[in-house]
Amino acid sequence: MPNHIQAACGALLFFAFAGCAAAQAPVTNICTSPGQGVHEEGFVEIGGIPQWVTINGDKCANPVVLMVHGGPGNPMSLFAETIYGGWEKDYTLVEWDQCGAGMTYGKTRPSDDTPLSVDQITDDGIDLSRYLTQHLAKRKIILMGGSWSSIVAIHMIKAEPDLFTAYLGWSQMVSYRENPIGTYTKLLDLARQAGDQDSIAKLEKLGPPPWTDPRASGIMRRVDRKYEDLVTEPAPPQWWQPAAEYATPQAQADYTAGEDYSYLQFVGLKGDGIYSTVDLPSLGTHFDVPIFLLQGEDDYLTLPDISRRYFDSLTAPQKAFVMLPRTGHDPNRIMVDAQRKLLDEKIRPLAE
Numbered sequence: 001m002p003n004h005i006q007a008a009c010g011a012l013l014f015f016a017f018a019g020c021a022a023a024q025a026p027v028t029n030i031c032t033s034p035g036q037g038v039h040e041e042g043f044v045e046i047g048g049i050p051q052w053v054t055i056n057g058d059k060c061a062n063p064v065v066l067m068v069h070g071g072p073g074n075p076m077s078l079f080a081e082t083i084y085g086g087w088e089k090d091y092t093l094v095e096w097d098q099c100g101a102g103m104t105y106g107k108t109r110p111s112d113d114t115p116l117s118v119d120q121i122t123d124d125g126i127d128l129s130r131y132l133t134q135h136l137a138k139r140k141i142i143l144m145g146g147s148w149s150s151i152v153a154i155h156m157i158k159a160e161p162d163l164f165t166a167y168l169g170w171s172q173m174v175s176y177r178e179n180p181i182g183t184y185t186k187l188l189d190l191a192r193q194a195g196d197q198d199s200i201a202k203l204e205k206l207g208p209p210p211w212t213d214p215r216a217s218g219i220m221r222r223v224d225r226k227y228e229d230l231v232t233e234p235a236p237p238q239w240w241q242p243a244a245e246y247a248t249p250q251a252q253a254d255y256t257a258g259e260d261y262s263y264l265q266f267v268g269l270k271g272d273g274i275y276s277t278v279d280l281p282s283l284g285t286h287f288d289v290p291i292f293l294l295q296g297e298d299d300y301l302t303l304p305d306i307s308r309r310y311f312d313s314l315t316a317p318q319k320a321f322v323m324l325p326r327t328g329h330d331p332n333r334i335m336v337d338a339q340r341k342l343l344d345e346k347i348r349p350l351a352e
Contacts, residue, residue, distance in 0.1 A: 027134040031060035038092055043107060044131060047124040052077065052103030055136070056085075057092025063165065063351040064092045064132055064141040065343070068125060068149035068156075070171075072116065072274070073262025075102035075255075078246035083239050083336060091343070092136060096128055100265065105258030106251065116265040118274060122155040129156070129163045142347055144339070146170035146294075147302065147329065148266070154280050161288035166318075166347045168339060170294040171329050172307040175279045180209040180217075182303045187223050190300075199223045212271040214264060224300050228328035231298045235332045280310065290318035290350060292342050294335060296327030320346065 030038065037058050043050035054077050057064075067084075069075045076083070077095035084093055097104040100116055110116075132141055142165050145153035150172045157167050173179055184203065191199035202223060206216050267273045293311050295304050304323065311321045322342070327334045 027131060029137045030135060031137045034059060034061035036060045038136065043104075044128065046127050046131075047099060047120065049099065049108045050104070051099060051124065051128075052097035052107070053128065054080065054095045055092065055132075056080075056088050058089050060092070060136065062091050063348060064094060064136050064138050066094045066096065066125075066129060066132060066141050066143055068096065068143065068145035068152050069098065069101070070145070070147035070149045071101060071259065071262055072098060072121070072148045072266055073101045073105075073259035074148075077102065078242035078255075079239055081243055082241065083331070087340065090348075091142075094128075094132060094141075096125075099124060100262045101258045102255055103246075103251075105261065106254035109257075110261065112261065112264075116262065116274060118151060118155060118277060121152050122159060125152055125156050126160050126163065129160070133163065140165040140351070142166055142168065142343070142351060144168045146331070147173060150302075151278055151280065154283065157287060157289040157291075158283050164289045165351045166290040166292060168292045168294075168342055168347060170331075170335060170339070171296065171299055171302045172293050172310065173278065173280070173302050174306050174310045175281060176210070176276050177279065178306050179302060180220075180275075182306050183224060183301055184208050184220060186300050186303060187220065187227060190227050191223070199226065210271050210276070214267045214269055214271075214273075217267045217275075218263075221301070224329070228298055228300055228330075231326070232296070232328040233326040233332050233334055235330065281313065285313045285315060287314060287316040289316060290347070291316045292318075292320045292322075292346060294322050294324055294338050294342070296324050296329065296335065298327060299329045301329040318346070318350075 038060060039056050041054040044053045067076060075095065075097040077097055080093065080095045087093055098121055100110055129141055133139065140163060143153050143156060146169055150169045153167050153169055157164050188200065188203045191203060202219055206219060211217070265273055266275050268276060291314060293307065295307050297304060308321060311319070322338060324334050324338055
């Protein structure tokens with residue numbers, strides 16, 4: 001996926017929901033019959049600000065899937081139709097631009113010194129999930145997320161398990177203590193094996209994490225992409241063409257600005273950002289929600305052995321860990337096909 005992805009804005013359908021911390025406004029159940037389709041896009045009041053949400057599905061009777069985006073500044077709403085549009089026959093798909101990202105950033109721009117936190121995005125995700133159960137007449141929804149959103153999703157299912165049928169994750173992050181140093185060590189080893197003096201010099205100049213330079217993570221990520229690209233199947237180029245309503249110059253500027261803001265919030269100006277607080281094992285290892293994880297064999301940003309070790313430590317009503325060949329950190333066709341397979345074979349029966 002490009003470092004800076006196009007986005008869009010547009011004033012479309014508006015619907016409102018007050019978060020659980022405040023007095024809750026009535027939520028309308030729009031599903032009056034099982035065969036009714038749902039196609040909405042607009043701003044939902046979450047965490048005290050309007051946040052962009054799209055809902056698309058052919059039948060209200062189908063399970064609802066909330067896709068939590070990664071980054072933290074990389075919404076997928078602009079690409080959802082191209083990548084996941086075919087799923088709408090069997091699932092109601094929900095995309096959400098988080099605080100500080102995409103359409104939400106364009107609507108309500110935080111100041112550069114306004115902090116983001118895992119707890120804040122988790123609370124927002126839970127508020128949205130409650131809204132969806134009422135708006136779409138569901139007792140529970142399915143949660144999907146990878147990379148940054150795998151952190152948020154684990155926090156969400158831990159905090160409010162009764163809202164979720166299952167969690168389907170990929171590129172599972174675990175902790176600041178394990179992931180960055182694991183990636184650094186892996187990439188330096190690959191570069192030395194290849195005699196790649198340019199990458200060796202860049203990595204050795206950085207030194208092992210933790211870092212206090214906000215540019216360090218970006219430098220390592222570029223080396224990571226270089227080596228993942230050598231061994232993984234790329235995503236179809238058309239996946240990253242935004243839908244027309246997301247492709248205005250203003251929207252592209254909003255997306256890029258939101259991505260920059262979110263990145264700095266994630267790494268911090270002195271290595272003290274959101275990422276430095278991530279420690280999923282500290283939440284405990286018992287979960288009341290089924291957990292299904294997909295892992296690219298060649299994901300060097302969230303290494304398979306770290307993700308697998310964390311998964312093996314968890315107890316859940318059901319769980320499965322699936323390794324994917326020719327797959328790295330970012331989604332490709334192999335990853336998306338595996339997501340659909342798990343949804344159809346393992347998770348959908350839990351929702352019916």
